[in-house]
């Protein structure tokens with residue numbers, strides 16, 4: 001177990017002098033181990049109850065962390081459908097794997113998660129601990145573990161990447177509305193309801209940013225420059241007009257202006273850092289996870305500077321900044337929690353959730 005006490009002890013051992021920058025940084029991290037082995041925590045959010053929620057990539061669990069006590073609880077998801085099209089997985093994982101990687105808080109106080117290859121939508125009630133599973137209505141929709149969600153006023157939006165649709169799950173009726181993305185095989189993935197009230201989303205395979213007006217069902221689409229290929233996750237807005245997204249293939253963070261449609265590219269200076277998720281802090285910094293680097297990273301929009309913070313897990317950085325960390329922790333989630341100015345992140349390979357106090 002990585003408690004803050006053992007972290008402090010470890011940091012004291014590796015730092016040359018008490019109070020060194022390494023030690024001070026390490027003390028800002030707290031880790032929460034999952035209880036299910038190899039559960040692989042993926043996405044993270046905060047519920048209206050102030051608790052942290054995570055979903056897991058390779059087990060059927062919703063994870064809850066009570067920030068006041070530090071206790072971590074796992075709740076089973078009673079999936080009803082068998083895994084589809086998933087022959088590459090080892091047999092002992094068949095039957096429990098969901099490959100899901102999105103959890104979001106509904107405006108109804110419930111917690112929503114999508115279920116990857118299970119092609120089901122999950123709703124957890126923090127008051128009763130009850131988990132319900134709903135079909136997504138599209139048998140081909142989630143055959144890959146790529147989908148995302150974002151709370152709207154009347155329901156939860158979610159994307160079915162391989163089904164090429166955006167859905168809206170009504171909080172009150174549980175009915176699912178389906179909106180077909182105009183560009184075929186666009187690969188709709190990351191999404192955010194922006195300050196203009198529209199749902200904006202990444203078309204990962206079509207290299208476009210899309211806009212959906214769910215009231216009248218109309219779409220607009222904006223092609224991206226080559227420097228922002230494979231737009232993936234978009235969970236940050238600044239200044240009431242800029243949307244920020246990760247561009248995995250080009251190792252970049254993109255900025256999209258919802259007023260003019262203009263873009264700006266901010267490339268991570270490290271080779272193949274592989275940005276995955278992003279979030280914005282109270283200062284307007286864009287934090288993002290990197291799959292191949294054991295660092296937390298943030299971009300300062302006014303200067304374009306990328307700042308990296310090493311995760312204190314003793315991983316070997318042979319040529320820091322040049323080669324990927326060994327072994328990579330496979331950081332996926334990057335979630336800002338304003339109430340205590342902290343960043344929450346998942347280390348998929350290390351089966352734990354981390355908190356960094358800014």
Ligand SMILES: *[C@@H]1O[C@H](CO)[C@@H](O)[C@H](O)[C@H]1NC(C)=O
Nearest residue numbers: 072073074126127128129130
């Ligand atoms: C929900 O689960 C938590 C953790 O096990 C428990 O403390 C709480 O009493 C449960 N609530 C209900 C309504 O069962």
Ligand SMILES: *[C@@H]1O[C@H](CO)[C@@H](O)[C@H](O)[C@H]1NC(C)=O
Nearest residue numbers: 196197198199213214215216
């Ligand atoms: C959506 O369309 C309706 C009807 O055309 C319009 O009244 C509304 O302002 C639009 N909403 C957004 C967010 O664009």
